[in-house]
Amino acid sequence: MSLLEPLPEPKLLQLFEVLYQCRSVTRAADQLGQSQPTISIWLARLREQLNDPLFVRTPGGMAPTPRADQLIGPCREVLESLRRLTTWAPQFIPATAQRRFRLCVSDASHITLLPTILNHLRAHAPGIRLEAARIDGNTESSLESGEADLAIGFVPWLGGGMYQQVLFEQDWVCLSNRQHPRLQSVMGVAEYRAEGHVQISAGTGQKLLEAGLARAGIERRIMLELPAFLGLGMIVGSTDLVATLPRHIGQTLADMHGLQVHDCPIAVEGFTVKQHWHARYHQDDGNRWLREVIRGLFQAEHA
Structure with a gap:
């Protein structure tokens, strides 16, 4: 089989290997799960493609021709490569992976x-x-x-x-200093409207918050705008400002800085955190x- 010539189909190569081993069309048909007429058709195609009889009938069975003897080695190499290809699965082992x-x-x-x-x-x-x-x-x-x-x-x-894939759902909360001079455990709309706020400009959910505020007709008194959440916990914990943010980050900052968590008094659409x-x-x-x-x-x- 020259690299410049197209290879026979894998099923024909399998037939060639099996027939070379068993020297019998009947046994080859049994091993490959095919009928004898089908095996005869495949063998005819193989002979045509390789331009050689490949096997001839003798009293001892189907004897390979010298051309078949030359080709059995390359044929087995090709089949082994195909077997490795179809069974190969790159293993990722976490303990040793780099x-x-x-x-x-x-x-x-x-x-x-x-x-x-x-x-x-x-x-x-x-x-x-x-x-x-x-x-x-x-x-x-x-x-x-x-x-x-x-x-x-x-x-x-x-x-x-x-x-x-869905990971978890998010709603909205408000954070305040635990020693806030005006806010107790419950924050109502009136208190929310009256307090000064920290606004976070980052975050893919901020448009949902802005839409909820617009529907409620509330314009917050923004005293500080931050590009991200870095420093927010320290700021809320050391001032009387209020922050409105998704519950996961809100609860995390509250736990880290000892802040008070309030349910958001404004109806703001929640969202789903997913991995993509x-x-x-x-x-x-x-x-x-x-x-x-x-x-x-x-x-x-x-x-």
């Missing part, structure tokens, strides 16, 4: 999700390195190209070719493992 995963996440996830994920990886996959990237207009193309592995958050604009990945990497062993880790960490936490 790999970088790039996650597109919101700023809030730096505080809420990444520490939990990282602690799990340090314990179970110490060779894994994480890289955090922003969720932005390039997220979809990054997932498609493999530059990023997963996007985690509220990313409703991602298009076709994406898989998604491109169809090209749906069967990737490492990607599948990381998705399962994240699902286990955050679906269980919010169940």
Whole structure:
């Protein structure tokens, strides 16, 4: 079989190998699960493609021709390569894997999700390195190209070719200083309207908050605007300002800084946090493992 010539179909190569071993069309048909007429047709095609009788009838069975003797070695090499190809599955072993995963996440996830994920990886996959990237207009193309592995958050604009999995639902809360001079455990609309506020300009859910405030006809008295959640806990804990934010990041900051959590008195549409990945990497062993880790960490936490 020259590399310059097209190879026969795998089923014909299998016939050639089996017939070379058993020297009988009847036994070859049994081993391949085919009828004798089918085997005869395949053998005729094989003879035509290789331009040689390959096997001739003798009292001792179907004897190979010198050409068949020359071809059996290359034939077996091809079949073995095909077997390895069809059974090969790259194994991802977390305990020994050396790999970088790039996650597109919101700023809030730096505080809420990444520490939990990282602690799990340090314990179970110490060779894994994480890289955090922003969720932005390039997220979809990054997932498609493999530059990023997963996007985690509220990313409703991602298009076709994406898989998604729900992690948890989010509603809205307000944070205040535990020693706030005017706010007790319950914050009503009047108190909300009267207080000074910190506004976070980042976050994919901020448009939902703005829409809810517009429907309620409330214009907050913004005393400070921050580009992200960094420093928000310290600011709320040391002033009388109020912050409105999704529950997960709100509860996390409250636990870290001893803040008071109030149910948001304004009707604001909630949203679903999901993990997203491109169809090209749906069967990737490492990607599948990381998705399962994240699902286990955050679906269980919010169940």
